[in-house]
Amino acid sequence: MRGLQRGGAAIVGVAESDLGAVADLMSPIDLMAQGIQRALADCGLTLKEVDGLFCATTQARTSVMSLVEYLGLPNAYTDSTIVGGSSFEIHVAHALAAITAGLCSVAVIAYGSTQRTVGRRAASVREYNPYETPFKPFLPASAYALAASRHMHQFGTTREQLAEVAVAARQWALLNPAAWEKKPLTVAEVIAARPVSDPFTVRDCCLVTDGGGAVIMTSAERARTLKQPPIYVLGCGQSITHATISSMPDLTVSGAVESGRQAYAMAGMSAADIDVVELYDAFTLNTILFLEDLGFCAKGEGGPFISGGRIAPGGALPVNTNGGGLSYCHPGMYGLFLLIEAVRQLRGECGQRQVAGCETAIVHGNGGVLSAQSTVILGTGATL
Secondary structure: OOOOOOOOEEEEEEEEOOOEOOOOOOOHHHHHHHHHHHHHHHHOOOHHHOOEEEEOOOOOOOHHHHHHHHHOOOOOEEEOOOEOEOHHHHHHHHHHHHHHOOOOOEEEEEEEEOHHHHOHHHHOOOOOOOOOHHHOOOOOHHHHHHHHHHHHHHHOOOHHHHHHHHHHHHHHHOOOOOOOOOOOOOHHHHHHOOEEEOOEEHHHEOOOOEEEEEEEEEEHHHHOOOOOOOEEEEEEEEEEOOOOHHHOOOOOOOOHHHHHHHHHHHHOOOHHHOOEEEEOOOEHHHHHHHHHHOOOOOOOOHHHHHHHHOOOOOOOOOEOOOOHHHHOOOOOOOHHHHHHHHHHHHHOOOHHHOOOOOOEEEEEEEEOOOOEEEEEEEEOHHHO
């Protein structure tokens, strides 16, 4: 993105809040605060050193106002940009800009959701759309199913290839102690599961969980004085192509093409330089579509590309190494968790699921119905 400095800021702390089904009466702001305290402990900073707050949630219309009140930080620089699940990758770019401009020195990016315990309908009220609502689509699943059907028709992507995405995610989740799903999964089981919106079954769709977390960012100079190895922000990009699926310019091409182009240009890298890939997998189609749009394979070749365990543990390209939104957790807006996993991989903290020799990671957030795309490229000190 224009004006942003490659490596000008770094992620120094990450943490999840409680995940899965949280305690009664916990609020999204409680979960944000819990994640913030854990992330600060992770990097050795204190709350009084925080002077920038970035957050978003569907359950609090003025979330940053509530978070300021909760934490007692009335003079903090604030940003509550919300474009769905990609909001947090956009927050990384905004925090980088704010830190390099001197608007804040320690920025927190936070999220929280209790959608599982309060019910998804209560957690996220869908707006009336005169062009789509009268047809009673089951959103967001029907929107993504429409794009999947088009991809299958246009490129010959198979039902089995979509299912392989879910199977690979589950295999990664089985290596992650924090993952919600703990049972092995096969392609046949994905296809035979309860139908949701053709061609998807429930195993093609993300989980419905509670959860939250936080990411701490500071300047590159200050990051080098803290207890964790800095993970530098090398590139950022974003693109919003539409709001409603009926206005998507091409159901087989997302804004990840442009957000990825921007991020690669800023980082001075290409897909070939990336060691680990963290993609917003709200549905099995997403992984295939974003691998194409981010340049890991040609358009239309995503189905064959992921086949044969390529993106599973032991495969040639590690993708969604925590189990993703399909099997690890998905508290409504998943983008923050992509950042947390990428940082942990780059630090070498992931135990059984650790990608050996990992120096670079691409994080790609998706918001709305393939609407808002945001890409962040992260790297260790060796990449500067």
